[in-house]
Amino acid sequence: MKSYILGYDDVALSLLLMAIAILLSRLRSLKLERNLAIGTVRSFAQLTLIGFALKFLFAHQSLLTFGAIATIMLLVASYEGVRRQTVRLPGFFFIILISLSAALILSLAVVVALIISPDPWYNLVVSIPLSGMVLGNGLNVISLAANRLMGEMKLRSAEIEVALSLGAPPAAALQPAIKESLTAALIPAINALMTVGLVQLPGVMTGQILAGQPPVEAVKFQIVIMMMWVTTGVICGVAATAMMRYLLINKRWQVRWELLEPTSSA
């Protein structure tokens, strides 16, 4: 099959699309022009840089390099996750770090080592893009679930206190709030599972087809990626909300309501 190679002049043409977006913003007085322009410059610069960085790294494969990159990705994702919260919970950084690490280890063990089996197993061409997908999706699920859980706790404060006052353990008292927050956080992943192939052709598959892979081969990869993507999202959500329970309800089974107050800097 033919693969399509783009020149920088082709890439520059895509700016025409952004020009339409900026024009629309101007016509409708949305005042998004500045952010769209800055975003365009940043995405060009960041993606070009990462392109060269990956080219360099792929040529210098080592377990140490992989470990260093994965650690940096985990730390940046955890920091970003804390920054996204309107309520700053003490120790939330580590909750994200542990949840994402669990999801990353599982996906590397099953998808990279067992299914794709590159040589060496940590081959950066495979492991880095997949790690990025796992961490990006995991972070989204954790952010959505955490924000929703704290909102649900405020909304259901009366029910939670009634349950605790009757002797319910924290897990039982928080169960309805945790269920609601995970359901909401996983809606995008479950929708994607339902509509993939019918409404949307996901990025991995589209990229492979454009790069000249036969569609049937691209689909196989996409199925594996979808399974990994959804499962690691579920793992991140379940792990993070389970750990948040210990943060938000103390050992004496008392809700730490003060932690749910928005911080002034947020």
Added chain:
Amino acid sequence: MLKLESVWKYARNHTGPAVLRDCSYHFVAGRIYAVLGPSGVGKTTLLKTLNHLLPLDRGRILFGDEDIALMPPQQVRRQVSMQFQTPAFLADTVEEELRSAARFCGRDHINPSEFLELVRLNSDFLPLMAKTLSIGEQQRVCLARTLVTLPRVLLLDEPTAALDDSTAEFVIETIRSISRAAGLLTILVTHRKDHAAELGDVVVQLDGGQLMDQDS
């Protein structure tokens, strides 16, 4: 039975004056205490502190001879049961509600009708949706729910606040008969002096962070 020893309790985030300020008081078993105080003085905080839903800032609360902060939380909550001012439900039907409470306190087999009878509701209420009942009936279902844990202390937060006079009388009579029959220590907070005088063996004023007996 329930003894406060030099208890300090501030409102959330330590804003404002202390709700309990070096407060010592002894609630005696089998009696009904009516705690009076204006809105915002911290009556609900007092009850939540006794139920161990809120931690103390200083001092201790003894249940018998045991410090409740050192007892297993489930044991405290089973023996010191609290009814909140605004009814809130954990399940849809009245029967599920009572069974949920039983499960939480480790009692798998209960006869829900038995507890409804205590609050003078018949078993026809069991399949009904709790949230669709009148406020008075909801209050009584909540009272039945607190009794499922077989408590020795009953904490009631403004049990008559949202009720008309005739329903309030009925609820007061129900509380009195249950407390007397089971020999419960009952502590209710109210802003209604007439209800406090009618129901309380002892009327207590919460003011300036102190609990003080009043002539009833």
